[in-house]
Amino acid sequence: MLERVFQVPTEKILVSEDLLRLDPSSVLLQSELQKHSSFYRWDRRSSAVTPEEDVFYLVALLRSALDDREEIHSLEYLKKQNREILRFCNDAGIRVKQYLPHYTSQEEWMEHFGDGWDRFYQRKMEFDPRKILATGQQIFRPNYLTSSTMAS
Numbered sequence: 541m542l543e544r545v546f547q548v549p550t551e552k553i554l555v556s557e558d559l560l561r562l563d564p565s566s567v568l569l570q571s572e573l574q575k576h577s578s579f580y581r582w583d584r585r586s587s588a589v590t591p592e593e594d595v596f597y598l599v600a601l602l603r604s605a606l607d608d609r610e611e612i613h614s615l616e617y618l619k620k621q622n623r624e625i626l627r628f629c630n631d632a633g634i635r636v637k638q639y640l641p642h643y644t645s646q647e648e649w650m651e652h653f654g655d656g657w658d659r660f661y662q663r664k665m666e667f668d669p670r671k672i673l674a675t676g677q678q679i680f681r682p683n684y685l686t687s688s689t690m691a692s
Contacts, residue, residue: 566601566602566603566604567600567601567602567603568599568600568601568602569598569599569600569602570597570598570599570600571597571598572595572596572597573590573595573596573597573598574594574595575590575594575595575596576594587653587656587660587663589637589652589653589654589656590637591635591636591637592635592654598639601622601625603618605618626638637652638652643677643678643679644678645678646678646679646680649677649678649679664679664680669683670682670683670684671683672684
């Protein structure tokens with residue numbers, strides 16, 4: 541199952557069906573969320589990233605990569621389609637936030653966190669100053685050698 545979840549500002553929720561080209565086995569879920577509702581309490585102290593708008597949509601594309609020799613079911617095709625969707629949003633000025641994104645540089649992570657980057661960075665330095673946790677996300681490079689480890 542290949543899943544891609546986006547958080548989209550309300551005024552940009554219209555999605556091009558031609559862009560998605562979903563096959564019948566795919567599922568598209570949309571849910572309106574409000575940051576200040578009593579049901580969803582977005583804690584500003586967490587590192588969760590949401591669009592700046594108070595009301596936004598969670599859009600989830602649920603698809604299966606199958607080994608049935610159909611190009612539209614291949615993992616590579618679905619990953620390419622995800623990139624096309626993100627490129628379309630970027631070109632159209634739609635400021636989406638990905639849930640569980642995969643970025644390969646700190647600059648991409650900084651853009652993802654936006655105004656929350658400084659708070660995220662300060663907490664990282666407070667709770668993981670050697671940057672050894674979550675190295676696979678490629679947000680920070682670990683500091684394996686510090687003065688305390690070199691002295692021992």
